[in-house]
Amino acid sequence: MPNTVMSAKTRKKPDEYFTQSEIDSLMEYLDNLMVPTLCKAFLRDRDKLLISLLWNTGLRISDALSLKLDNIDFKNESLTFQIRKRSKIVDHTISLDKALLYEIIKYRDAWRISNLLFDMSRDNFDKKLKGYCECIGIKPKSAQKLRKGMAMRLLGKVPKEIIAYRLGRSGIQTGDEAYAKVTPEVEKRFLKEVK
Numbered sequence: 001m002p003n004t005v006m007s008a009k010t011r012k013k014p015d016e017y018f019t020q021s022e023i024d025s026l027m028e029y030l031d032n033l034m035v036p037t038l039c040k041a042f043l044r045d046r047d048k049l050l051i052s053l054l055w056n057t058g059l060r061i062s063d064a065l066s067l068k069l070d071n072i073d074f075k076n077e078s079l080t081f082q083i084r085k086r087s088k089i090v091d092h093t094i095s096l097d098k099a100l101l102y103e104i105i106k107y108r109d110a111w112r113i114s115n116l117l118f119d120m121s122r123d124n125f126d127k128k129l130k131g132y133c134e135c136i137g138i139k140p141k142s143a144q145k146l147r148k149g150m151a152m153r154l155l156g157k158v159p160k161e162i163i164a165y166r167l168g169r170s171g172i173q174t175g176d177e178a179y180a181k182v183t184p185e186v187e188k189r190f191l192k193e194v195k
Contacts, residue, residue, distance in 0.1 A: 018149035054146035061143035095188035
């Protein structure tokens with residue numbers, strides 16, 4: 001009879017990421033969060049937009065925290081940021097949906113944002129995100145799990161090349177040739193079908 005007990009070293013932890021229902025609960029919690037001061041209202045709105053941006057774009061938290069308004073092309077509904085690719089830093093452009101653009105505009109106008117979108121540290125955001133998770137009764141997760149959740153949400157609904165492009169990777173079991181054919185316009189066409 002084979003040994004069915006796995007050692008602690010060989011047992012793989014289940015991969016964790018945010019699910020759509022957890023994001024829905026998180027957004028509902030933030031929407032209904034009572035804030036006694038204008039400062040706390042700004043912090044709530046900032047955190048909500050950052051969570052939504054990470055969930056919808058798959059950006060790394062470090063990339064999101066360095067975003068400026070100049071990175072967003074409102075007319076072409078796209079976002080350009082820098083990624084490291086083969087020891088070079090290159091510009092990478094992804095599409096943004098209209099709902100997210102509207103949230104960015106609303107945030108910009110309400111809080112008179114003129115440059116950096118999110119003035120905070122990665123550690124500060126992870127602490128806040130974990131606190132929000134605890135408040136809604138889910139296992140605390142980090143910003144990285146929003147990125148993973150976005151990829152998992154798209155898996156099976158769009159080609160893997162689109163997911164790889166969105167994540168700024170050279171491929172998810174795909175070659176560089178296939179990745180090179182994806183453009184923001186191609187990506188937008190596929191993502192339009194996904195809710």
